[in-house]
Amino acid sequence: MDEISYAPAEGLLSFTWALIALPALGAAVLLLAGRRADKWGHWIGVTTIGAAFALALGLFASLAGLENKSADLDLFTILSVGGLDIEASLLFDPLSAVFCLLITGVGFLIHVYAVGYMSHDPGRRKFFAYFNLFAAAMLVLVLGGNYFMTFVGWEGVGLASYLLIAFWQLKPAAATAGKKAFLTNRVADVGFLLAMFLMLGTVGTLDFAGVFNAVEQGNSNGAAGLSEGTSLALGLLLLAAACGKSGQWPFQTWLPDAMEGPTPVSALIHAATMVTAGVYLIARSNVIFSLNPDVQTAVVVVGALTLLLGSIVGCAKDDIKRVLAWSTVSQIGYMFLAVGLGGAAFALGIIHLLAHGFFKAGLFLGSGSVMHAMNDQTDIRRFGGLWRTMPLTYATFAAGWLAIIGLFPFSGYFTKDPIIAAAFAREGWQGWVVGGAALLGAALTAFYMTRLFVLTFHGPKRWTEDVHPHESPAIMTGPLVLLGIGSLAAGGLMASPVTEWLTPVFGEQHEAHGHLSHMQVTVATTVAVVLGAALAWLLFRGGTDEVPRAAAWPVRAARADLGGEAVNRGLFERPSRLAASASVAMDGRVVDGAVNGLSAAVGGSSRRLLALQTGFVRSYALSILSGAVIVVAALMVVVTQ
Amino acid sequence: MSESTAVTIDWAGLAPLVIVFAAAFVGLLAEATVPKSRRLPVQVALAVAALAAAFVAVVLNADKSGTVFALDGVAIGSVVIDGPGLFLQGTIAILSIVAVLLLAERRTVRGGDFVAEAAVVADSAADLEQRREDGATEIFPLTLFAVTGMMMFVTSGDLLTMFVALEMLSLPLYLLCGLAKRRRLISQEAALKYFLLGAFASAFYVYGMAMLYGFAGTVDLAGINAAGVGSGQPRMFLYIGVAMIAVALLFKAAAVPFHMWTPDVYTGAPTPVTALMAACVKVAAFGGLLRVFNVGLSSSAWDWHLILTVIAVATMIGGAIFAVTQRNIKRLLAYSSIANAGYLLIGVIALGDAVGQTMFYLAAYGFTVIAAFAVVSLVRDGDEEATHLARWAGLGKKSPGTAVVFTILMLALAGLPFTSGFTAKFSLFAAALQADELGLVIVGVVSSAILAFPYLRVVVLLWLNEPAPDAPTVNLPSPMAGTVVAAGVAATLILGVAPGFLLDIVDQASTFLNT
Structure with missing residues (x-):
């Protein structure tokens, strides 16, 4: 295969950043304007996402006219350490283009719908602010020109989904669901982080092109590029991250709970956009996956298992x-x-x-x-x-x-x-x-x-x-x-x-x-x-x-999410609780005991020693004199030895 | 011999001492000539100008190295100009300027915190009368005399000059301690205790000097060092001499077991004088210790290493443990200054490897402690300082600005990162490790950990406790005390975040001239 490279953006495509900036601006205005925007704020949300959709269409058309079908846009350098430069770069290519259209297009319709759906909710302005924030984060995710930018969007989506799922935060179920979604995602995100560390450690860059080329080189002539084990590990780590965001086994349990959020949230996050992030990540990293039959098998297994699991449980709800x-x-x-x-x-x-x-x-x-x-x-x-x-x-x-x-x-x-x-x-x-x-x-x-x-x-x-x-x-x-x-x-x-x-x-x-x-x-x-x-x-x-x-038992099992919750409880919750109570006990008896004992010892000796501080000059002078005697005696001892 | 004698004097090298000394005399004259109402501004301006001029003179001498006096072209090492001496002179000059500003504070106590006559019987009619008057301005010439003594102390190349300097810095301080306008009796008691014990320590010094002269045939530090290798005299003289000199110097430095005067004097003395002692006298005392041990006694290092180590350990641990149960903020700071003396002793023991870092520590600690005492002087119950810690509870709610400042200072003393306390401790301990003093460093770290407790308890008290209904008021600082606090906190933070420039300076200035 040829080297992968991306052409720099020109013309309208150099405005790709506006795609993210529009909803981000909407979110900022809505959050900063405060109550003043309660009456009209939701229209800002709708307008910005609509404008982003129009822009996405324009960009799509410009991209279609390009020969090499990619536009790479470097905005600024985020981090420059030693030989490592992390750029805030955007990549607009056919894959991100279809995602942008989906996010902004379907997102726009859901925004319009939410104007009606949330009309009686006192927090509608805040809702639209989070909605816009979510769209902006998702656009960063799919437009990011390197894994770091993708990760920024990835985390942004996690945050926005937390805010939206727990939107009715006074409802305990909603608050819990938000927390669950966030924590489950964080666990899976570790995979993404480790994958990035691995890329930095082996390839030395997070750029898509750099990583993919290294993987390909490793495949064609082992010595120059990545070793097979490394690209296998990369694939599996990215798969773990993707499973978390997309609610795939074994991270599926947060997704149904996330229905505690307002329904437009479910539509936006959990149908059209956020859960597709995992698919996007795998599709974007297709080079890594295609060259690793083992990772592909893992993805296939996860997919097949999850599709059965989801449809079986779906029958019983x-x-x-x-x-x-x-x-x-x-x-x-x-x-x-x-x-x-x-x-x-x-x-x-x-x-x-x-x-x-x-x-x-x-x-x-x-x-x-x-x-x-x-x-x-x-x-x-x-x-x-x-x-x-x-x-x-x-x-x-x-x-x-x-x-x-x-x-x-x-x-x-x-x-x-x-x-x-x-x-x-x-x-x-x-x-x-x-x-x-x-x-x-x-x-x-x-x-x-x-x-x-x-x-x-x-x-x-x-x-x-x-x-x-x-x-x-x-x-x-x-x-x-x-x-x-x-x-x-x-x-x-x-x-x-x-x-x-x-x-x-x-x-x-x-x-x-x-x-x-x-x-x-x-x-x-x-x-x-x-x-x-x-x-x-x-x-x-x-x-x-x-x-x-x-x-009968199959229905009962399906009603209980096929044991997903039970597994979580048995495998994570109970050991965590045990570990927590053990460390509390450890902290209370051993650590606190040692610390309190130590401080009691220090405090006690402090009080006892301070009895020497009588306030009488004669005892002070005696102290000096005895000190002098000790010094002389000690010198003698050292010398005579 | 007499006809051909020609003394050459390096006036530029002597300038810092001469300027401050002369200013002190001019100040005395001003007491007699300037009308009472105008004395304060004149005295403050004179003192600050003299100290600033002395600092400039120090800076101009920066590249110099040599003795001030020479006889027929032969150097006489009574006053020595070298890197450490100049750096410490400069540090003393700057810290003294800050201390003088604190002495000049007139808003917290109407007319200033000083009376004119220390010896008047406390609470007698005459005493009550003098308390009603505006504060005495003699404190400024007195301070300048003391500062002259300190600056001489760190540059003296023989024991005799050093003794003169020691007395010159001590005598005015004894007097200053007894001048507090409030709580006269405690102030007088502090002055008396300091004087008696100081005299006692001076006796040790003189006796030790005699012993060393007997051993080496000279009072010159370099000469004593040379004699440590090749003298035919009984070494007993050397050991007793070293012990006696060390006792006297460790007394001034407040090392355990010669520390007992410190809490009483720090508490009794007027707070600005305490600040002067904790910052400037500390610099001078350790300047002297560094010079005596590096220049005069390095050849006998093996002999005194053990006992000085024991004293350092006792000082670090003792100071920290004493501090833990203190309920009075001034006593707490006094014991903390004892523990800090222990850390600085590590620098003395490590000899040449740690001279620069010890000097850095002295400068950093000086600024922090001066600002801390300045804050103490601002928190008052009516006329008196609210020194009991219980009265400080909840200060963060009533006076958040003051509480923030004091919190920064406490964290600096506890040695937290981004404060000078951290950089100073870190560089000093690192240097000590270079000198293979691992044991001392471990003790130092343990002691710092213990000492962090009382500091952090103050922070907790400031922020997490409810203020008492009759909580002390914080006087809005006047320009004077405000400048002191601002300068101290600024130095604490700057040396914590960007200590590089000063570390470079001490690095270049860390070599003693071995005449």
């Missing part, structure tokens, strides 16, 4: 947002699977990510609309028959539902089926296992999404007495309609142009052919999806119990 959250876990699993498979599947993962951005945002916003109508209830057992009262929400939700389960000719069909096919194309027995898992996941997805859809909008009304459902205002349904259209069409429209667009990033790839032909996979998937959906339809069209009943 009764909270509308939690079902969607687990479905996010599962869908990101598909994306991980795709980028783990490598080659042509890299692009498939990104396309699925884009399509998912549309339909999951639509689904989340739709669920917010339903909650709005149902007095903020989230239990689907107490919904039912809403299609008549909320036609627009119903229609858009249906679009998202069709898109996610992937029936022809809707989005998921064009984006998920190829991933399943690629999974089957993996060599040897692994292909059967991974492909089977992906296929099973598709059936399960169809089942739980249909269950969700039917229980919410169809069947008998199981409402609590005081609810009077109504359709949401236009400012909320408008974005819903746009996202609904996007959900239906995005997959079909994007599939082949985006693959072509991303070619400069991932290189020219040819589709692999494996155990099953594409046609066979399509048929199998469609059958699985239809079976899953039909089963759910049959089971739930007549409604369900208003409270969960005792159930």
Whole structure:
């Protein structure tokens, strides 16, 4: 492969920084203006992100006109130590371009929706400030021209998500969820940090080009570049970081809890943008991953495991947002699977990510609309028959539902089926296992999404007495309609142009052919999806119990998140508590004992010795005299020895 | 012999001493001639100008090295101009300027903190009368005499000159200690104790000098050093002489077990005088110790090394342990000055390797301690200083500015980074390690840890305790005390953050002239 290099930015592309500056400026204004901005502040938030979207479109067009399809922009030097220079550099290439469009485009729609959704919330200005901050951080993440900048955005996203998940911080569940998200992410971030340290230690730079070239050299002629072990470690560390941000096994538990935040937050952070950061990181580092079959296998395993885990748990949840959250876990699993498979599947993962951005945002916003109508209830057992009262929400939700389960000719069909096919194309027995898992996941997805859809909008009304459902205002349904259209069409429209667009990033790839032909996979998937959906339809069209009943062990296990929480409790919480109480005991008895004993000894001897300080000159003189005698005597002793 | 005698004098080298000495006499004349109302500004201006001029003279001498007097071209080592001497002279001059400003403070106590006659029976009618009057201005010439003595002490090349300097710096100080306007009796007691014990120590000095003369046939430090190698006299004379001289000098430096006067005198003396003693006298005393041991006794180092080590350990540990239970801020600072004497003794024991670092420590400590005493003089219960620590509780709430300043000073004394206390301790201990004094450094660090406790307790007291309802007031500092505090804190922080320039200077000025 040729050396990787990025062309310097020119023309409009040298304004890439404004993409970040716009929402950052919005956040700053909103936070600094204080209460004065309460009345109009949210429009600043909407305007800045809208302007950023317009700019992103312009940049996208300029990039399309470039021959080498990349624009590198060095802003200033952050750190210059010895031979190491860390630049604040931005990289606008096809990969970051599609992410920018997704973040600003879908982000804009969610912003508009949130104007309506948060209209009665006293903290709306603060909410939009955090929202803008989040968008800015995410843009830093995807635009960063080196791992350091990516990390800055990475941490910024972590902070903003903490602020937003715990937005209703007086609610203990929300505060806890925010903390959990932040801590889980921090643990995974250690992977990112270690990866950066490793890069600095071995390659001596954090620039994408520098690292990738070193990895490639190491692959082609071992001596000059990175050793195989180093690039393996790099890959695994980056994978750990990606798993944390994307809610992949074993870090999945924070994601469903994060639904404690306001619903637009769930849509923005946990469907369209933040959770995709992990996918972005792997896609960006595709060179490292492609050249390491072992790391790729790890990614594939994580992806397949998580997509099954998410879809199984999704079947057992009764909270509308939690079902969607687990479905996010599962869908990101598909994306991980795709980028783990490598080659042509890299692009498939990104396309699925884009399509998912549309339909999951639509689904989340739709669920917010339903909650709005149902007095903020989230239990689907107490919904039912809403299609008549909320036609627009119903229609858009249906679009998202069709898109996610992937029936022809809707989005998921064009984006998920190829991933399943690629999974089957993996060599040897692994292909059967991974492909089977992906296929099973598709059936399960169809089942739980249909269950969700039917229980919410169809069947008998199981409402609590005081609810009077109504359709949401236009400012909320408008974005819903746009996202609904996007959900239906995005997959079909994007599939082949985006693959072509991303070619400069991932290189020219040819589709692999494996155990099953594409046609066979399509048929199998469609059958699985239809079976899953039909089963759910049959089971739930007549409604369900208003409270969960005792159930067999698989359901109980799924309701308990398949042991995710239990593992956390057993593996981390209990040992930590034990260690904490042990160190408290240690501190109380041993350390404090020693310290207190020591201080008592010092204080006691101080008081006793001070008795010598009588205040009489004669005793002072005696002290001097005895001192003199001792000095003379000591000199004699030393000398006579 | 007499006809051909020709004495040559290096006037420029002598200038710092002459300027301050002359100014002291002019000050005395001014007492007699200048009208009472104008005496204070005249005296302060004269003292500051003289000290500043002396400092300039020191700087102009910077590259000089040699003796001031020569007889027929042969150097006589009574007054020596060399790097350490000049640096310490300069340090004393600067610190004295700061101390003089504190002496000139007239706002905290109306008319100043001094009476004119120390010997008047306390609380008698005459005493009450003189307390009503404005403070005496004789303190300024007295201070200048003492400062002359200190500057001579650090440059004297023979024991006799050194003795004259010792008495010259001591006698005015005895008097100054007894001049406090408040708590007269304690002040007089302090003066008496200091005088009696000082006289006692001087006797040791004279006796030790006689012994060393008997041993070496000269009082010249270089000559004594030479005799330490090749004298035919019984070495007993040397040992007794070294011991006696050491006792006298360690008394001035306040090392255990010769320290007992320190807390009483520091508490009883007027606070500005205490500041002068803690800063300038400390510099002079250790300047003398450095010179005597480096120039005069380095050849017999093996003999005195053990006992001086024992004294250093006792001083470091003793000072720290005594300080732990102190409830009076002035006594606390007194014991802390004893512990600091212990750290400085490490520098003396390490001889040539640590001369520069010891001098740096002296300068850094001087500024910090002068500012600390200045703050002490500002926190008052009505007319009197609120020296009991319990009265300082919650000062941070009532007077955050003062509390911040005092916190910085306490942290500096405790040796925390970004203060001069840290850089000074670090460089001194590092130099001692170079000289293979690991044991002393360990004791020094342990002692610093113990000593950090009382300092930090003051900080806790300032910030975390509730103020008493009748908490002491903090006098808004007048320009004088304000300048002192500002100068002290500024030096503490600058030497903590950017000590490089001064470390370079002491590095260049660390070689004694061995005439």
